[in-house]
Amino acid sequence: MSYEWWIGARYAGLSRTGRGGRRGDRFVSFVAASSMAGIALGVAALIVVLSVMNGFQTQVRDRMLSVLPHIELYWPGVPHQQVLDHWQALAREAEADPAVRGAAPFVAAQAMLARGQSFSGVQVRGIDPATEPRVSALRDQLESGTLDSLAPGAYRVIIGSQIAQSLGLRVGDTVLLLAPQGSISPAGFSPRMRQFTVSGVFASGYYEYDATLAFINVEDAARVFRDSGTSGVRLRIADMQQAPVVARQLLAVLPPGVSAADWTQNNRTWFAAVQTEKRMMFLILTLIVAVAAFNLLSSLVMAVKDKQSDIAILRTLGATPAEIARIFLVQGTLIGVVGTAAGVLLGALVAYHIDVIVPWIEHLIGVQFLPQQIYFISELPSNPQLGDMTVIGLTSLALSLLATLYPSWRASRLQPAQVLRHD
Incomplete structure (x- = not known):
């Protein structure tokens, strides 16, 4: 030394x-x-x-990704019913990628829930109860009700715990859903309305989603929001950190016109x-x-x-x-x-x-x-x-x-x- x-x-x-x-x-x-x-x-x-x-x-x-998908594939401008008629083919192509673990259809739109004099703006997600467990943990987060209650044509809704608290809703109560589309008459603009029955309440532990998300059947969503929102296929992958890479890989092999958005893009601001x-x-x-x-x-x-x-x-x-x-x-x-x-x-x-x-x-x-x-x-x-x-x-x-x-x-x-x- x-x-x-x-x-x-x-x-x-x-x-x-x-x-x-x-x-x-x-x-x-x-x-x-x-x-x-x-x-x-x-x-x-x-x-x-x-x-x-x-x-x-x-x-x-x-907690966010327990409700939201890792990747969303959607067709901009294509009618929802047409997308739902062909989503299985898109899902099969996506699942050919070894990184993809599950696929399910969806319809996404914004709406308003009304009960009495109380209103709450919500993001509505149309889902298929049979395939939804492949892409999210919604079934495990239900405080009351069941995911299978969202049968097509039954017009039932599963809401977040904060929505239920702010509107005073429980399972079995009815709530009015107002879509942004409507008709214009001499009396003025009339929004499209549909009565839904609360069939479940979920709690993800993330306040923003518990206060703004509502789930209905994908077929009901296609009928109510036929002129607005987006529709496509939700994907869950093996490694959520690779979502941007997998999304780019899928876009290279999927048909033209299909767009992709991963969870990092949908929550970029946060x-x-x-x-x-x-x-x-x-x-x-x-x-x-x-x-x-x-x-x-x-x-x-x-x-x-x-x-x-x-x-x-x-x-x-x-x-x-x-x-x-x-x-x-x-x-x-x-x-x-x-x-x-x-x-x-x-x-x-x-x-x-x-x-x-x-x-x-x-x-x-x-x-x-x-x-x-x-x-x-x-x-x-x-x-x-x-x-x-x-x-x-x-x-x-x-x-x-x-x-x-x-x-x-x-x-x-x-x-x-x-x-x-x-x-």
Whole structure:
């Protein structure tokens, strides 16, 4: 080991020789240890927060996709009944792709539900009860009623739990569905209306869908929304993350005129907002690591000030300015590496066991952080990702290295004659 590494490790408090001896050595080691702790805490906090944000994003995404399909294939401008007459052929072509796991027909449109003096705008999805379980988990999310109740011609509807609460509906109640199309008469515009019977209530756990989605039979939807909305085939694939790639592959082999939209396109605004929030949170929490890096810089400046006599003696023994600079570069780098490694280990430990740590804290202080009636989840989700940890660790190391440059340069510029004359 070169003497620069040995002295740098001693000043960083990582050498046994540096743990005893003079009071100045102990003070420098204490300041170095505080710098390591600051970096470790900053890195750990950043990893835990981003892991929790990833967990929330995963929870919401999975709940959204439990109701929505991964990919939708549709024919713009083609009558719904014509689409429903030929959807099996399109489904067979799509299922020839090994990534596709299931297919089902759909009709999508917007409408208004009315009961008494209460109204609620909804997104209506016409589905086939027999094939719908292939592409969604709607059957498992029903609080009351059954999916098979959506028989063609029965004009029944399954609504979200928030719609049922806002309109005061229960299974067996009737509700008026108003389609955007209608007829114009001397008395004015008359919307197309149809009475439906509530046959089920579902709860996906995602408020927006529970408050805006309603499901009816696909044949009933084709009759009610014959002049509006879209219709086609909904697909579920093996890996939801590959939905954009699979959609492009299907478009290359499907007949002309067929369009495709994957779940990332249909929810582009939400996911863009989440990604922006995550980036901003990363930048904000990186300031914690930056503060620790400034603490490292100040500790190195103090170490240079405290070790002026040692530096002067080394210079008189033949040490070059570059070698002196390397001593403090080694000290700062070791502090940054050890602090970052400790922070990554601590952050990963908390992030991977947050489902145990948070309930213990809640039990200890008697406060529930996530009331289920408000957040629809009772446990704090966490999804640590190796990519995030890598970026955080490299960022911490880069800031630590930058913090060592100025003190090292200052140490290399010290003149032995001037230092020894004052001593």
